[in-house]
Amino acid sequence: MVRNVSVLLPMLRPEGSIVIRNRGMLAVTQIDPDAIDAPARVEFGTDSGPTRRDVPIAVDVGIDVAATVGRQAAGVTRAVARFVRPVTGVARRASSVAGRQPAEESRLAVMAQRGARIRAERTEELKGLVAHAVPAAVNLVLEQVDVAAIAQRVIDSVDLPEIIRESSSSVASATVVDVRMRGIKADERLTQLVDRLVLRRRQEAIEADPHAASGSSEVAESAGDPA
C-alpha cells in the first residue's frame, strides 16, 4: 500500500489568500486512507482489462519484462544480468520476429498478457489511490482555508456595481449613438430625395421658361427662409 503521496495544489499564503503561480505548488504528504469516511469514486472513463488489447503488444511485453526484471532485480545483480540479456534480445527482435516464429510468438503473447494484467492492476491501484488522496487533500486544504472569507474579500475587491453600471451605460450609449446616426442618415436620404425632386421640377421649369424658373425659385427660397 502506498503511504507517501504527493499531491500538487496551488500555494497557500499565510494570510489565507490563494495565489496561483506558475511554479507555486504545495506538497501534501502522509495521507492516512483510514481517516477518510467516504472516499470519492474517481472515474477515468476507460476500462482496461487484462485481456483487452488497446495498446501495442510491445508495450505489454515491455511491462512484463520490466516487472520480471524488477522482481528479480530485488535479488542479486548477477541474476538481473542473466535475465536482462535474453529479454533485451527478445524485445529487439520482437517486431521482426513476430509472425515468423510460432514459439517465440506464443511466448510474446504470454508475456504481453501478463504485462497487460500488471498494467490493469496498477491502474486499479492508482484509481484507488486517487480516490483516497484527492478528497483527503481537498479536505485538508478546506480545513485550513477560510473559503468564505476569501470569497468575501474577492467580492469586496471587485466593484460589481461599477462594472454593471459601466457595461449597461456603454450598451445604452451605443444604442443612443446608433439611433442618432440612423436619424441623421434618414435626414440625409430625405434631403437628397427632396433635392432630386426640386431639381427635376426646376429643370422642367428651366426647359419651359428659363427666366421665369430662376425668378420663381429665388422668390420661393427667400419666402421660405428669410434667415
Place this chain on the structure above:
Amino acid sequence: MRRPDHPRLRNPPVTRPEEIGVPPPARPYQGQPAGLVTRFAAAVIDFLVAFAITLALYLGAIGCRFILHPRTFHWPQDATWGMPLVGAVVAVLYLAAGWSTSGRTIGGSMFGLRVVSAREHRLGGVRATLRAMLYVLFPLGLFWVVVSRHNRSVQDLVLRTEVAYDWSTRPDWSHRPAH
C-alpha cells in the same frame, strides 16, 4: 446638412466635439440644422412624454377623488374638453421647460437635437413658451422643414429659432445668455 455647402452654425453650443465623446462619424454633423426625420421622431417622443404626464395627472386626480369620497366615487364621464386642454397645457409647459433650460426635451435628447435661437443663444422663457404653444396649436408647421433651405419649421421662421444636431451633454451657454 441641407446642402453640401451649407454653412455650419456660426457659433454652435458644442465647444469641441472630440472632448465630449462624440464618435467620429457624427462630428461633421454637430451644429448642422437637423432634418425632418429626427425632428419628427423627437416630437413623437415628446408627445408621448406629455401624454404620459397628462395621464398620470388624470389618474392621480381620480385617485385623490376616490380617497376623499370613496362612497360616492364614480368614474368621471364629463371629461370631454378638459383632458385635451390639460394635455395641451402640460405639453406647453414641458416643451418650454426643456427648451428654455438645456435647449432640449427628452425627445431631443434622445436624437441629439438642441433648440437654439438664430444667434445660437439659449431660448428665453417667453420665446420657448411661444414656440411650444405654436407647436401645440399647429404641429403641422414642423413639415415646413422639408421645403425650407435651412431646415426650419414654421415655428422656427416665426420665432427665429433653429434646431441643430448637438450631442454634447453640457453646452457652454456662459457666453451666450438667453434671448
